Amino acid sequence: MTAEKVSVALLTRAAFGAGPAVTYAELAGLPTGLIEEVLARPVGCVREFTPMMLVQGDRRAAPRNADF
Structure with missing residues (x-):
């Protein structure tokens, strides 16, 4: 549960700033x-992990001409 709460705090910081993120965390x-x-x-030094402690994959769409 703590990891999920920290993830929500990080999302709150990204959307609304540090103040609301701290308020949420409290x-x-x-x-x-x-x-x-x-x-x-x-912000660039924070990684999000899955519940199995694996780094989330890149969710950006692959280019249409990608060879894989």
Whole structure:
């Protein structure tokens, strides 16, 4: 459950900024130290993991002329 809450906090930061993300994290019951550490990271340095701890694949559409 903590990973999902952190993911929602990161999505909230991306959509509305750090303030609402911290507010969400507090209301969700996330430890203050954890959310401060995660939100302090630059956006490009945060990866989202699946429940099996695998990095999410690139969801962008492949070019139409891709050879695979």
